[in-house]
Amino acid sequence: MDEQARIREIYNRLIQTRDAQQWMPTSLSHFEGQPFKALIAATLSAQTREENTNAAMANLLALADTPEKMAQLSDEQIRTAIRPVMYFEPKVRYVRDIAERVTANGGVVPNTLDELMAYKGVGWKVAVLTLAMGYGINDDITVDVHVARIGIRLGLVKPTTKQPPKVNEELKQILPRDMWPYWNALMVQFGRAICLPTYPQCQKCPLNNICPKVGVK
Ligand code: SF4
Incomplete structure (x- = not known):
């Protein structure tokens, strides 16, 4: 699987899992x-x-x-x-x-x-x-702790990249434009449900076989 196909697969699997498990919406989505x-x-x-x-x-x-x-x-x-x-x-x-x-x-x-x-x-x-x-202006990807942490684990962001604007730039170079508006909310939901900060639930993660688990012990 090439990298673009892997990214599309990551996205599709997360959308399916979010819908099936009914992950909690983020608080800001109330104010769209x-x-x-x-x-x-x-x-x-x-x-x-x-x-x-x-x-x-x-x-x-x-x-x-x-x-x-x-x-x-x-x-x-x-x-x-x-x-x-x-x-x-x-x-x-x-x-x-x-x-x-x-x-x-x-x-x-x-x-x-x-x-x-x-x-x-x-x-x-x-x-x-x-x-x-x-x-509804999505020229950038909102980067919070979930987006940054999961981006590194998935091998989408360099492990040494810390500053949110730099994480945003790295993600924008590889994520297709149609994913940008949804990436933050998806990572927040995924980061709360499965790819937890301290104990990521890799065994039950839908991305287990396509995630390099960078930095996960
Ligand atoms: S396999 Fe583990 S590290 Fe990779 S995204 Fe899933 S929970 Fe996170």
Whole structure:
């Protein structure tokens, strides 16, 4: 099997397994086509477990579901709402900054990486995620710990590559374009269900016979 055929096989097997096992959708998939909510959720999700991001978003949106309303919340209201997420203290400032800037921009969230990354607390990953979820712009592949770890294990990314933008570049060179929009969510789901961080379940993995298991002990 050549490398492109192997990659297609990886993708197809994972899609089939996801559908058969009904893997949990990712939290940001709730905000597809809603750029402001996607941006806030992506910002809150940094270093945070999925269920805590969901809880914080539910709290926050119950108080304010538009940039204008969110900009009018007090810091204490935002703090109480987003307390479930990691590093909630700086994220209070990020939420306020985003809400105020989007409000000042007529309620429109920017749709370029550079503009988004000019916002407080918005790094490359949050910006890529926001473009993908909010606008359906998939010029890059969102790289998180699951995408990076599994990319190495599958032999798609060099084991020495650490920086998310570099992982993205390596993946884009070998993954067909039609997979880019779905790769992040698929890896997150697969990384939670089977290719776990510490104890990957290789014996029951649908990719067992086509995975080089790079770095797996
Ligand atoms: S075979 Fe093991 S290392 Fe490879 S993708 Fe599956 S669980 Fe991960």
